[in-house]
Amino acid sequence: MEDLSLASMGLLAGALLATGVVAGIIAGLLGVGGGIVIVPVLYYMFSGLGLDQDVLMHVAVGTSLATILATGTSSARAHWKRGSVDVDLLKRWWWAIALGVLGGATLAGNVSGGTLTLVFGVVALVVSANMLLRKDGASLADDLPGSPVKELIGMLIGGISVMMGIGGGTLGVPTLTLFSYPIRKAVGTAAAIGLIIAIPGTLLSIFFGLGVEGRPPLSLGYVNLIGFILIIPASTYTAPLGAKIAHAIDPSKLKLVFALFLGFTGLRMIYDVMF
Template sequence: MEDLSLFSLGILAAALLATGVVAGIVAGLLGVGGGIVIVPVLYYMFTALKIDPAVLMHVAVGTSLATILATGTSSARSHYKRGSVDMDLLKRWWWAIALGVIAGATLAGNISGGALTLVFGFVALAVSANMMFRKDGANLADKLPGSPVKEVLGFLIGGISVMMGIGGGTLGVPTLTLFNYPIRKAVGTAAAIGLIIAVPGTAMSIWFGLGADNLPPLSLGYVNLVGFLLIIPASTLSAPLGAKIAHTIDPSKLKLVFALFLGFTGLRMIYGVLF
């Protein structure tokens, strides 16, 4: 890692704080835990800082999961106060999501950084396409399927999300709305799912990263404490604002812009690994 001047460190700190603000608002607005913003930003920042590519994506994912502990708590609390968290569903679904998290985190801890980057890139493209091209009201069914399909869906949401370093909203919201869930309740419930993902996901990122070579300075396993401490305050304070906006405006135009950002990011990550 190259030495940084005080000016460069100041720019980096400001960028991380700004990332936290944007991530917090997005977490509250779309129920995505902020990780879908944090991971690519950390990925590019760590690339610029010459962090070893072998651990770069692992640290971006682990650090993002750690920030969701705070961002997701703030966002879920805000939605819960508004009655938009489906506690009955969470009571029936949490264990399948948690099993998926354990499986996904174990796989993530044992594959290369390039493979982990490809997972993020391809899923980001799929999510972007869903946001741009899926028509409002296009549902697969009028309600969630019964067992065991419902549990398989929860397992996949947990497993894929933890490998991407994201909260449950990126996959949880489109999944729930496919089964005719009201969008605001889907967003609120997905924010709570983010905590089910982030708690074991963070712990396992720390565990698998202990003793890894060429980690960034001040890292605890695959969780970089500098990024964590800079992003957390901004994201935690801004998450309730996003939740408030979600209940007052039509976010369709914002979702389109976000989908374009996500598609571009996915393509750039895939290109960087394969070419």
């Protein structure tokens, strides 16, 4: 893709801008992190543009992680000001999450794009099932388990999230609420976890992608700079629109639609890899 024409570059830029718009609206509608939307949209967009299958998912994941550096910082700061970040938990948990991120990012940098796609597809199905089947307020225990289970959970959140190119919300929020965390504190703490995932995850995506053939133009490692520049302002601008729409629509129906979207996306990605 290094020799794309001017027209193709324009198509790429327009598609990336549209990705940011869609991610922002969905994030505002449902209060989820943009990564869970950005990655599959980038995956299918790059596939349609003929990006090499060997690097397709790596670029989608790396670019998504880079966008979280900006959107996650803004979100974490806002939650911090509202006092909804559990600082004590982060002080005890950050290193386990970071260790999981380092392991997951290193693994992601050394496996095939098909493996990354399969990981995303399977976890998307699990998240979809959780949204569809778990009753509101249902919990497993009154608090997080003690060591070393708590640290293991943190490592899994960090490792799986960085391999999927998502922040802390998709796995962090359901995990914390499963252990009776109030939803606002779970969302705020997960926003901070997103930064713990995105910072090393982005750096390692850049490192492992340096010099790899078949990447789209203007890519730094596995981070596409065009996508990074266009997705952030588009998603930031349209997120309030999504939040506004959410007040006019039944949230339970929105949750159902998004769960079905995730389920379909997960199944499609698994199908792409297996067949």
